[in-house]
Amino acid sequence: MTIANAVKAPDPAKGETEATQRWSRITYWPLAVAAAVFLVTYTVHVVGEVQGDWSILTTAIIAMIWLMFIGEYLVKLRLSDPRRVWFRAHKFELLLALIPALRPVRLLDAVTRLPQFTRTAGNSIRARLLTYGVGSALLLVWYISLLVLQAERGAPGATIDSFGDAVWWAFCTVTTVGYGDLVPVTISGRCAAVVLMVGGVVLVGLVVATISSWVVERASRGHEDEMPASRADVKALTVQLQAAAARVARERSGDSGQDQP
Known part of the structure; x- marks a missing residue:
């Protein structure tokens, strides 16, 4: 999976622009790695009961990564147009900014591809x-x-x-x-x-x-004939029948033209 296909094309109905998607492509993996570092650092901070300088170091790393998430969100909000539409359509982005531990969920997207x-x-x-x-x-x-x-x-x-x-x-x-x-x-x-x-x-x-x-x-495998048809199946069959009817109509029209003197 490449960085290019980790982010979808912009959706103007959601306030997305080429700039917001370009920024998302740039920050997708760095922030995903930062989120993993956040989780590891927080684990060491809590489980290890770090004290003194180590406590200051782990706290500083956690704070810096948190600020990275908030900054990434604010930049995308700044690049969106209109911003109010983008804000309403990307509430989960705000949640990720406020709770960095949720960011590793994005790594699951790579597995599903x-x-x-x-x-x-x-x-x-x-x-x-x-x-x-x-x-x-x-x-x-x-x-x-x-x-x-x-x-x-x-x-x-x-x-x-x-x-x-x-x-x-x-x-x-x-x-x-x-x-x-x-x-x-x-x-x-x-x-x-x-x-x-x-x-x-x-x-x-x-x-x-x-x-x-x-x-x-x-x-249900092996019993396909007993399964009810879905709307998609009915729609596909209707399209096929309409195409066949149109083809027959064209053939008859052509035959009638050839029969005329």
């Missing part, structure tokens, strides 16, 4: 949904684990005091198992838990629905 995922339209859609669903769920679990660990570690009555405990709790929560052996006690930890609960329900439901769709397709 592999030839194995584009053999058929149905497989392509399912592969993209499954990749985004599983990848987003893992990123959500990882990031929320860090947030909860940072909030709970050292708090009175806290049971989550290691990264292993935080990851275990996050997986139990996102899969709706909820053993109850580990529970956040701080306000910020519980707020992060709410985000994980809501995101987990959505992402797990997406993955289950995608797998169910694949199972249904596999089970």
Whole structure:
């Protein structure tokens, strides 16, 4: 996958211009790498409990990358036309600027462009949904684990005091198992838990629905005659019939012209 095809052509209806798309192509991969560095640095900062100069260094890296995301968003907003339309159509861009940990989700787009995922339209859609669903769920679990660990570690009555405990709790929560052996006690930890609960329900439901769709397709193979026709099938058949009727009409018109003296 090249940088050129990582960004789509501009859509004037969304306020996009050639300048905004050119800027997106330039910053697509550098910011994706910066987001990965952000996540690694934040992981080291929280799990390693860095102190002194190392804490200052990791905090500075996190702050600089955050500013990079905000600056990239402001530049695209400045290059858009009209800006109000672009702002309304790109709310997710604002979310990425405010939450840099979400930027690695863009890396999943590279995986979905592999030839194995584009053999058929149905497989392509399912592969993209499954990749985004599983990848987003893992990123959500990882990031929320860090947030909860940072909030709970050292708090009175806290049971989550290691990264292993935080990851275990996050997986139990996102899969709706909820053993109850580990529970956040701080306000910020519980707020992060709410985000994980809501995101987990959505992402797990997406993955289950995608797998169910694949199972249904596999089970229906060999029974194509029993499957109901879709609107696309009816439309394609109508177009073929109209083309055939027009061809027959032209042939008859030609035969009538040849028969005239």
